[in-house]
Amino acid sequence: MPIALRIEQLNKHFANGKHALRGIDLTVHAGEMVALIGASGSGKSTLLRHVAGLVVADGDSHSLVEVDGRCVQQGGRIHRDIRKVRSQVGFVFQQFNLVDRLPVMMNVLVGMLHRTPRWRGWLRVFRPHERALALEALARVGIADCHAQRASTLSGGQQQRAAIARTLVQGAKVVLADEPIASLDPESSRKVMDILARINREDGSTVIVSLHQVDVAIKYCPRVVALHQGRVVYDGPSADLTPALLRELYGVQADEILGAALPQAPATAPVQQPAHGWVQPLAQAA
Numbered sequence: 001m002p003i004a005l006r007i008e009q010l011n012k013h014f015a016n017g018k019h020a021l022r023g024i025d026l027t028v029h030a031g032e033m034v035a036l037i038g039a040s041g042s043g044k045s046t047l048l049r050h051v052a053g054l055v056v057a058d059g060d061s062h063s064l065v066e067v068d069g070r071c072v073q074q075g076g077r078i079h080r081d082i083r084k085v086r087s088q089v090g091f092v093f094q095q096f097n098l099v100d101r102l103p104v105m106m107n108v109l110v111g112m113l114h115r116t117p118r119w120r121g122w123l124r125v126f127r128p129h130e131r132a133l134a135l136e137a138l139a140r141v142g143i144a145d146c147h148a149q150r151a152s153t154l155s156g157g158q159q160q161r162a163a164i165a166r167t168l169v170q171g172a173k174v175v176l177a178d179e180p181i182a183s184l185d186p187e188s189s190r191k192v193m194d195i196l197a198r199i200n201r202e203d204g205s206t207v208i209v210s211l212h213q214v215d216v217a218i219k220y221c222p223r224v225v226a227l228h229q230g231r232v233v234y235d236g237p238s239a240d241l242t243p244a245l246l247r248e249l250y251g252v253q254a255d256e257i258l259g260a261a262l263p264q265a266p267a268t269a270p271v272q273q274p275a276h277g278w279v280q281p282l283a284q285a286a
């Protein structure tokens with residue numbers, strides 16, 4: 001399988017001195033569906049934003065981020081052809097990032113702007129076949145009947161589905177979803193995760209989704225990457241995640257966040273090392 005995402009030696013200090021990412025190495029193959037988990041502040045959003053080229057890594061590093069074989073950034077510099085790479089990357093945000101006052105259809109058509117002449121984008125002139133594609137994408141996510149509504153009038157779950165439709169018309173090979181269900185009720189969450197899984201299965205898109213809900217990560221994603229204080233501390237099959245690791249990852253938040261995902265193992269249980277997947281024991285990572 002070709003490599004969809006390659007990250008090497010990624011380090012990030014923010015201007016305030018916060019060391020948010022520490023030596024991240026990560027390879028994701030085309031067609032994988034990967035969950036990114038970790039406690040609040042562990043670096044999930046920062047990592048995804050580096051992949052999309054929205055944040056630049058430390059300047060004095062040998063870092064590399066490539067999507068589909070194309071450089072996003074290297075050594076702390078965004079590649080000059082970033083526009084081309086960005087068109088391959090769909091970003092789904094927790095807060096949907098739709099333009100509230102525009103109709104849903106127009107919000108979805110925005111996903112096509114990278115391959116339409118600039119003047120047509122400015123004047124919002126789209127061809128009939130482009131509108132047909134947008135409508136088809138809305139139908140795939142189950143909200144075609146909402147196409148003429150202003151985005152602000154949609155429910156949260158519908159807005160998120162519209163945001164996913166936008167990445168569908170974009171033709172993104174890699175979909176990055178940063179806590180796409182954090183603001184949604186359980187039923188809407190299920191629909192959104194089902195749609196992401198379908199895009200992965202049917203279109204072969206690579207999906208990397210950050211999630212607070214570990215039970216959802218385990219249900220939908222065969223592979224889990226766990227971050228702790230900016231480091232990858234687990235990278236392997238979701239089936240091999242141990243309750244002890246999850247408790248260490250989430251600390252006092254564990255029982256609240258993990259819910260059904262957390263079998264009631266004694267808190268003192270030793271951390272079991274699965275056959276593969278461990279990057280390093282958490283105690284050494286901190």
Ligand SMILES: Nc1ncnc2c1ncn2[C@@H]1O[C@H](COP(=O)(O)OP(=O)(O)OP(=O)(O)O)[C@@H](O)[C@H]1O
Nearest residue numbers: 014015016018020039040041042043044045046047
């Ligand atoms: N622009 C910024 N300036 C300074 N510090 C930042 C900035 N963005 C993120 N951080 C810090 O970097 C660390 C990682 O933040 P990040 O948002 O990536 O975490 P997260 O895992 O996505 O958390 P959450 O689950 O709450 O969304 C945090 O300590 C955060 O405060």
Ligand SMILES: [Mg+2]
Nearest residue numbers: 044045046179
């Ligand atoms: Mg985040």
